[in-house]
Amino acid sequence: MRDREHALEFRLAGAAAGAVVLLVPFAVLTAMVVGGVDWLHRVDQDVSVAVHDFSSGRPALVDFMWWWCLVFDPWTWRVAALGLVIWLARRGARSLAWWVGITMTAGGLLGVLLKLVFERDRPSFLDPVATAVGYSFPSGHALNNALGAAVVLAVLLPLTRRRPRLRTGLIVAGLVVPAVTGLFRIGLGVHWLSDVLAGWLLGLIVVAATMAAFAVRRRKRDPERGIAIGVIG
Numbered sequence: 629m630r631d632r633e634h635a636l637e638f639r640l641a642g643a644a645a646g647a648v649v650l651l652v653p654f655a656v657l658t659a660m661v662v663g664g665v666d667w668l669h670r671v672d673q674d675v676s677v678a679v680h681d682f683s684s685g686r687p688a689l690v691d692f693m694w695w696w697c698l699v700f701d702p703w704t705w706r707v708a709a710l711g712l713v714i715w716l717a718r719r720g721a722r723s724l725a726w727w728v729g730i731t732m733t734a735g736g737l738l739g740v741l742l743k744l745v746f747e748r749d750r751p752s753f754l755d756p757v758a759t760a761v762g763y764s765f766p767s768g769h770a771l772n773n774a775l776g777a778a779v780v781l782a783v784l785l786p787l788t789r790r791r792p793r794l795r796t797g798l799i800v801a802g803l804v805v806p807a808v809t810g811l812f813r814i815g816l817g818v819h820w821l822s823d824v825l826a827g828w829l830l831g832l833i834v835v836a837a838t839m840a841a842f843a844v845r846r847r848k849r850d851p852e853r854g855i856a857i858g859v860i861g
Contacts, residue, residue, distance in 0.1 A: 647836035654829040661765055661822055662746060672820040676751045680817045683757050690757045693812040700809045702768050705776030706732060712783060727842045728779055735775040735834040739768050739827070751817050758816035767819045770827025773806035778835040806831075 660668045683690055709732040716725035748765035762768075781802045788795035810824040 647833055647840060650829050650833045650836060654826060654833060657822060657826050657829070658746075658765075661748065661826070668822060672822055675814065675821045676817065679815050680751075680753055680757065683815050683817065684755060690816065693815050694758055697769060697809060697812050697816065700769070700773055700805060702736065702772035705772050706736065709776060709779060712780065716783070723842070724783065727838060728783065731779055731835060731838040732775060734838065735771060735831055738834065739766060739771045739830065742766060742830075743768070748820075748823070751820060753817055756817055758818055760816075760818035764819055765823045765826060766830055767810060767813055767823040767827035769813050770806065770810040770819075770824040771831045772827075773809045774828045774831030775834055776831075777802040777806050778832055782835065782839065 657668075683693075709728055713725045713729045716722070716728065743763040743765065746765045747763050750760060750764040781798060784798060785795060788798060806828065810819075810828060813819040813824055814821055
């Protein structure tokens with residue numbers, strides 16, 4: 629019992645520390661975007677122009693990036709999360725199912741809210757290779773891919789302790805898919821580099837924050853069991 633309590637405390641401390649550590653660079657990046665810091669603006673411009681010049685002469689690559697971003701659209705992760713919620717609920721892990729649903733909902737709504745608050749324009753080109761509607765900061769694709777991948781890993785990784793190949797595959801996919809999706813949004817010319825970085829950070833912040841809140845709530849409700857994130861009952 630004491631070992632379980634220590635494990636819960638360790639996960640709680642790690643999640644809380646992770647949220648704080650990630651919040652610092654996100655806050656700094658957001659402040660620089662809002663303040664129009666010159667060097668950040670130049671980096672965003674230089675990266676966007678260079679990537680646009682590279683993409684504009686490669687229509688097959690543009691098509692691939694467009695389809696990739698369509699497959700890993702924020703709504704794809706939301707539908708996957710809904711399936712995960714149903715699966716967890718059917719297995720009796722209702723609290724964990726609530727965590728998945730609340731985390732995905734909170735992250736998605738926060739991203740939309742911040743876009744409306746900051747109203748940052750997307751990159752603009754005379755000959756765009758792709759277009760997107762809405763504001764730019766933070767990237768919704770980057771945010772929801774990081775958010776969704778982190779949620780899936782938090783739930784499924786503990787089930788793969790005796791299946792190292794599957795565990796490795798999940799970790800690689802959880803890192804590669806959000807990374808590639810964010811880079812492809814830059815490649816399509818619909819986001820600045822700082823948009824994507826902010827989206828990745830915010831997605832992980834939401835997961836870490838709700839994980840810590842979930843652990844605190846479980847400890848208060850059922851201190852003797854000490855069930856932590858990722859353990860399906």
